Amino acid sequence: MFFKSSLAMLAVVFMLQPASAQIPTAPANLAAEDVADIRNIIIGQIDAFRKDDAEKAFSFAAPELKKIFRTPDVFLYMVRKSYKSVYRPQKFDFRAIQRIDGKVVQPVTVIGPSGVTETALYIMEIQPDGTWRIGACIMAQEPGNDT
Numbered sequence: 001m002f003f004k005s006s007l008a009m010l011a012v013v014f015m016l017q018p019a020s021a022q023i024p025t026a027p028a029n030l031a032a033e034d035v036a037d038i039r040n041i042i043i044g045q046i047d048a049f050r051k052d053d054a055e056k057a058f059s060f061a062a063p064e065l066k067k068i069f070r071t072p073d074v075f076l077y078m079v080r081k082s083y084k085s086v087y088r089p090q091k092f093d094f095r096a097i098q099r100i101d102g103k104v105v106q107p108v109t110v111i112g113p114s115g116v117t118e119t120a121l122y123i124m125e126i127q128p129d130g131t132w133r134i135g136a137c138i139m140a141q142e143p144g145n146d147t
Contacts, residue, residue, distance in 0.1 A: 030097060030104065038106050038124050038132050039094055045134065049079065049087055062125045062133035083139065085112025086120050103135075116141065 030038075041060050048056035054072035061075065069075040079087050086092075095107040106122040118141050125135040 029099070034132070035097055038097065038104070038122075041124070041132050041134060042094075042106065042108070042122060049076070052076065060134055062127070062135040065133075065135060083137075085110050085114070085116065085118050086137070086139070088113050090115070092120075 045057050045060040048054075048060070054076035057079075058066065058069075058072035058075045061069070069078065090111045090113060092108050092110040095109060098105050098107065104124045104126075106124055108120045108122065110118050110120050112118060118139055121138045121140065122134055123136040123138070124132050127133055
């Protein structure tokens with residue numbers, strides 16, 4: 001899934017409620033339907049990780065990310081080893097979608113198993129068929145968390 005601080009990385013997070021229930025407006029000039037689709041893609045991948053379903057989790061990745069990791073098992077292995085806070089979060093919350101350098105970015109605040117708060121920045125990519133896929137994820141610790 002990823003290398004920390006690289007756009008070639010992908011992280012996943014865990015959500016208890018459907019994303020569509022939390023969409024206040026259409027941020028970053030996206031339609032509310034796109035926001036719901038993006039959040040549901042992330043939730044779908046999280047649900048797959050919770051079940052250790054590598055095939056399903058890998059299905060939410062954009063084509064370039066799939067080229068990097070090649071197989072669902074390699075993808076899942078990397079997430080388990082390097083992204084424990086998003087692989088098994090205690091809690092997370094979606095923040096407003098943004099456009100950064102022309103890319104659609106869905107920030108997610110995550111509290112991992114160790115209790116440390118981090119931000120997962122999901123870089124989303126629209127596909128030729130109109131569906132959204134996760135192109136990368138960058139993890140950043142929240143200020144004040146020096147662990």
